[in-house]
Amino acid sequence: MTDAPTGYDTANIEAKWQKAWDEAELFRAERSDAPKYYVLEMFPYPSGRIHIGHVRNYTMGDVIARYKMASGFNVLHPMGWDAFGMPAENAAMASGGHPKEWTYNNIDVMRGQMKPLGLSIDWSREFATCDPEYYGQQQALFLDMLDKGLVYRKPAIVNWDPVDMTVLANEQVIDGKGWRSGAEVERKELTQWAFAISSMAEDLLDSLGDLKDWPEKVRLMQENWIGKSRGLQMTFALSQPAHGHDGIEIYTTRPDTLRGASFIALAPEHPLAKALASENADLAAFNADVRKGGTTEEALEKAEKRGFDTGLTVENPLGGTLPIWVANFVLMDYGTGAIFGCPAHDQRDLDFARKYDLSVTDTFVALNDGTPVAGTAFVPPKTEKVLWIDQPAGVEEATGQEAIDATIDWAEARGLGTGKTQYRLRDWGLSRQRYWGCPIPVVHCDACGVVPEKKENLPVELPDDVTFDVPGNPLDRHPTWRDVNCPSCGKPARRETDTMDTFVDSSWYYARFTAPHAQTPTNMDDATYWMNVDQYIGGVEHAILHLLYSRFFARAMNETGHLPASAREPFNALFTQGMVTHAIFQTRDDKGRAVYHLPEDVDLDTRTVKATGETIEIIPSAKMSKSKKNVVDPQDIIASYGADTARWFVLSDSPPERDVEWTASGAEATHKHLRRVHRLATDVARADRPANAADADLAKATARAIQEVTDGIEGFAFNKSVAKLYEFTNTLHKSDAGAEARRGAIKVLAQLMSPMTPHLAEEIWSMMGGEGFVLSAPWPVADPALLVDDSVTLPIQINGKKRSEIVVPKDMPKAEIEALVLQDEAVQRILEGGQPKKLIVVPGRIVNVVV
């Protein structure tokens, strides 16, 4: 925006400084003797255009990067593209283009949108995961992991669309039906490649304790996801052997409820269930029926609990027999694929028992004999003491955990079973039956089996001549690519046509940034110097999968010699930022359906649609979505207000970890403020007032501003830093201090603003005759002497409510404060000559009088 009267011409100012930074190669990262600092924001998927949420994410990283540069660190701040994935194939299917073309075009557009933001990124390190140079090294990594036994093949269950004859992603399954065909999806077993992440479960769990600078909630989520539990594995003898089985091995985390067992339940995929189904058409039909629907845990959990009575029984070591059912809620993946059900103390088992009329036996009751709620299983926390009924291990009054431990000991002593530690974490299936991903570098040979591709033949490149006119993986029907000779025996063989999960691409990109063009996955010297990522920033939606996979990969890369041991835990500090939201403006059509309107088409004062005068409904703080017409395009903001306004706005108001709502009025107000700062600097540059008594006050305010803004940045509370900068600007504006003092203060203001609004900061810095770039000037340090006040204001509370306050010297003894408080007018009025019940003095903070 050209702004002639004040001279705050963002287009010129921002272009000028971006050019100057480029020419000085300020952001190019080279190894040096200086302490390093690696800032990384989760790299974007090249979906087409950047949105304001990206701006917020990268601005946060930029604030840290620039602050660390000014604090003397050698900063690495790279950027790349998470470029493989389904949307590119979907676009190709929809409009006939090629995923490669679509992806690289998007990258060009998005890079073009990002550069005007003035981010301190070392663009020389940029790469996309779909560059053969990158995925070739990923294939090398895969082969090394194969060598170490960290990758193997195993059966895995996928969503199968029986009409399109293709595997579907979870998001392509809508209400249990295929998104294109509408056919009911089935769960189908395929042989797939898997990473042995569960072999590192214990390490991944243990090390969470060392991640001090990770949000507690993320560590908790990962802990629960890994799901370590100690339980009992035991075998129930079959009353009559069947299909070569003479017992059912079960796993339970609640062996203490054995007395209340009323049935055994098998997963439909359990070997015995499958064997029985082979000669029982009804069971086969049941198994086929419960296989319908998607594979997500959510779908399985929400599905109606159903069972099939096999008619078989097992012997209960506590006496009697238990019927064996096949049940859809038992997972073959977890434990042994068989459980015993205890309806009295598990809601799911109770629902099942009610439905099929199975017995319900209490194992324990509450100590305070609280009335049990009808139809509800009694499931107290494992730490709560309860009263046990005929507990086989002999406990009477004990917690669930004590009873579990006792029962495991009891079972082990009698040879009934063994205590076993189990993890919920499953191995990571990485095969995808799709084109636009990193090819898995192996060949299937009839004679030699699975043969790894030779490293000198890497990268195994994706062929360009593919079409997407029929469902399924084009690699599968591409004979010249697919049909190769065996690397081992040379006979005709078949290339693996599955590609890798895109989570693989993003599990090691942080390491690749340390040497993006090395001929091996990493370069040890570079990796050792730059790793770990000192500050990682991204959305909380990645709290579990991406972060856990990355932690696994760092360990695997260490074990295959691609990362030092010090980088096994790759992210020192993690910050999860919130979204940028925007109001939705909607009206209803005559059928009551929502009709959405663009912000520029509505009049907010009258709350109407400009063209038609209809009254709008405003839904605040909604996630941005093209279809709801509430997406804010950063390019528009930069064009009208400049990058600094966009950057300042996304940092202000909301704490970084929370969502922030974009409002047009907020952006306008931010711009006004920056214009005010620019004008203030222009005025101060010309002023010639002599030094005077106000100089000292300004010096104090400056010291406080340095302290508080720095604390805000260090504590990732950019909104507070912004608030303090507003305050300091207002103080500076009103200050009567002399010209020299004001020029000094405004130079500090420029420095403090430089991480957030770097262009304006450089402009002011140069206006004030600052040397070099403001970015290169050492970060200001507050003079401690200016930060302390000689006296403090103590609020006086009476019964916890503030009634008065006194000003006392900073280190006045307690007794003297007490005496002063008792003389206080408000206190005397309440006391009416009497004595307080209690007088609490918290030095330097508060006084509370209890009457």
Added chain:
RNA sequence: GCGGGCGUGAUGGAAUGGUAGACAUACCAGACUUAAAAUCUGUUGGGCGUAUGCCCGUGUGGGUUCGACUCCCACCGCCCGCACCA
């Protein structure tokens, strides 16, 4: 269904056991102006009151504490994740 998080004026938020509402937006009033915009100054949680002041108030209900937005328990609402969306 399971795991995790969040909830404070008209609005975004500050205060993380010690003055609830910093800072900003919006609104209102004033200055400047022929006028408007821009700019500057000031007021603003609700209620009662001329006023010193008093009462109420941080999703709801209970609890711990001299003192609770903050800690504990239960509930309500919204958001994130649930292993093939990235």
